Amino acid sequence: MNLVAFSIKTKGIHNFGRRLWTVFTRFGISEARTRRALHTVVNILQQYNGAPTFFIPAVVLRRHPQLIAEIADCAAEIGVHGYVHNDYRSLSEALQYKQTEQAISLFQKTQIPYQGFRNPYLGWTEASLKVFTALGFTYESNEAVLHNVIDLDCFPPLLRNGYEKSLTLFQAISCSTYTLRPHFEGPLVRIPTSIPDDEMLFDRLRINTEEVGHIWCKIMERVYDFGGIYTLNLHPERAISCKHALDTLLSYAHNQPLPVWSARLKDVAQWWKELGQFRLHITSEGPNRWRVKADCTSRAILLARHLIVEDQPTSPWYGVDVHIPSHSCIVNAAQCPCIGLSPRTSQQVVDFLHEQGYPSICCPQEDAQMYSLYLDMPEGLGITREEQIERRSMLVKQVEQLEAPFLHFGCWPDGNRAALAISGDIDSITVQDFFLRILEVNLRT
Numbered sequence: 001m002n003l004v005a006f007s008i009k010t011k012g013i014h015n016f017g018r019r020l021w022t023v024f025t026r027f028g029i030s031e032a033r034t035r036r037a038l039h040t041v042v043n044i045l046q047q048y049n050g051a052p053t054f055f056i057p058a059v060v061l062r063r064h065p066q067l068i069a070e071i072a073d074c075a076a077e078i079g080v081h082g083y084v085h086n087d088y089r090s091l092s093e094a095l096q097y098k099q100t101e102q103a104i105s106l107f108q109k110t111q112i113p114y115q116g117f118r119n120p121y122l123g124w125t126e127a128s129l130k131v132f133t134a135l136g137f138t139y140e141s142n143e144a145v146l147h148n149v150i151d152l153d154c155f156p157p158l159l160r161n162g163y164e165k166s167l168t169l170f171q172a173i174s175c176s177t178y179t180l181r182p183h184f185e186g187p188l189v190r191i192p193t194s195i196p197d198d199e200m201l202f203d204r205l206r207i208n209t210e211e212v213g214h215i216w217c218k219i220m221e222r223v224y225d226f227g228g229i230y231t232l233n234l235h236p237e238r239a240i241s242c243k244h245a246l247d248t249l250l251s252y253a254h255n256q257p258l259p260v261w262s263a264r265l266k267d268v269a270q271w272w273k274e275l276g277q278f279r280l281h282i283t284s285e286g287p288n289r290w291r292v293k294a295d296c297t298s299r300a301i302l303l304a305r306h307l308i309v310e311d312q313p314t315s316p317w318y319g320v321d322v323h324i325p326s327h328s329c330i331v332n333a334a335q336c337p338c339i340g341l342s343p344r345t346s347q348q349v350v351d352f353l354h355e356q357g358y359p360s361i362c363c364p365q366e367d368a369q370m371y372s373l374y375l376d377m378p379e380g381l382g383i384t385r386e387e388q389i390e391r392r393s394m395l396v397k398q399v400e401q402l403e404a405p406f407l408h409f410g411c412w413p414d415g416n417r418a419a420l421a422i423s424g425d426i427d428s429i430t431v432q433d434f435f436l437r438i439l440e441v442n443l444r445t
């Protein structure tokens with residue numbers, strides 16, 4: 001399907017006509033307009049000690065290597081957004097592999113380092129994950145977590161219809177503590193992205209910039225409560241008109257009681273790998289007394305609840321958790337403050353708990369009472385993707401709501417409660433790029 005047919009199918013003829021008009025107002029014949037937009041995002045983020053992550057199709061990079069190198073030099077991360085701007089769901093695994101390899105080759109020729117992949121239209125498939133892993137990507141950022149913060153009843157059916165088409169197109173999943181965290185699939189880190197994105201808010205629902213700023217803050221508030229990551233998706237073509245909204249969001253995040261980590265997606269992937277290596281060693285020091293030693297990097301934070309830390313002062317954290325300033329301590333608790341696992345619990349569960357920063361010890365069923373939480377999960381975490389998301393979400397929720405002595409690692413580094421990554425897909429830089437997409441996608445599918 002070509003871009004015109006695709007756009008008409010997903011946006012409707014009315015919206016497509018409108019889109020065509022905006023192409024000429026958002027892109028220029030030269031790179032100047034997009035250069036200004038990219039620097040706008042970089043500069044706003046710099047004021048908050050952050051930097052963005054941009055994804056770009058390899059063919060667009062090939063036409064504008066100097067501009068992208070210039071942006072990368074400003075600490076922006078550049079990731080791969082396909083070889084051309086096509087939907088991988090229409091490609092076989094072999095074709096996905098071939099095109100991803102071609103994209104890598106172009107990135108290497110232009111000497112732009114990359115670590116991550118985001119699919120056009122967030123159109124990932126199970127085969128895509130295999131391809132990204134085989135070709136050595138560190139992470140991908142495609143899973144679209146939906147934040148239900150808009151009252152759709154306030155919008156006319158035509159606009160609502162367009163919005164709902166996007167939800168289907170982006171394979172939206174619901175929001176939970178688990179889905180708002182990155183996770184491993186094999187060695188590949190998957191970092192969730194958030195919807196509605198800028199296109200859904202501006203073009204589908206036609207919400208004004210000021211209101212969009214408020215919506216982004218509402219999403220940030222939810223993400224902060226869940227302690228997850230907010231990956232904002234802002235296409236640079238809307239960056240200049242969104243400048244105020246972006247500033248509102250960053251200022252809101254910056255003013256939370258606990259800090260919010262402003263990060264590029266590659267930093268998030270790096271951190272997630274680091275967190276998975278941390279271990280907590282808990283040994284008995286007599287009745288109700290435990291020696292705790294964390295095997296972790298200096299960026300880790302140790303959190304505790306429903307216990308007394310004997311040898312050092314703690315500071316309040318979030319909810320019932322307190323922050324222990326060092327990585328070793330003596331605590332008083334009636335139970336061992338970690339998760340006991342039955343010997344038949346599957347390795348998948350053990351690995352998952354490590355990844356989430358939750359300490360666990362394998363022990364026989366008769367010792368279950370000695371632990372704050374005891375799990376017997378021989379069946380593991382499910383087979384189908386839906387099952388896996390549901391069981392993992394339930395498990396994380398169970399641990400997070402545990403009303404018993406418990407120690408764990410915070411899931412973000414350096415005392416941060418949540419993370420905020422500003423990302424944007426550079427689908428086109430000039431008007432020519434926009435129309436070349438039609439030709440390029442047709443040649444490739």
Ligand SMILES: [Zn+2]
Binds near residue numbers: 085119120121425426
């Ligand atoms: Zn795109």
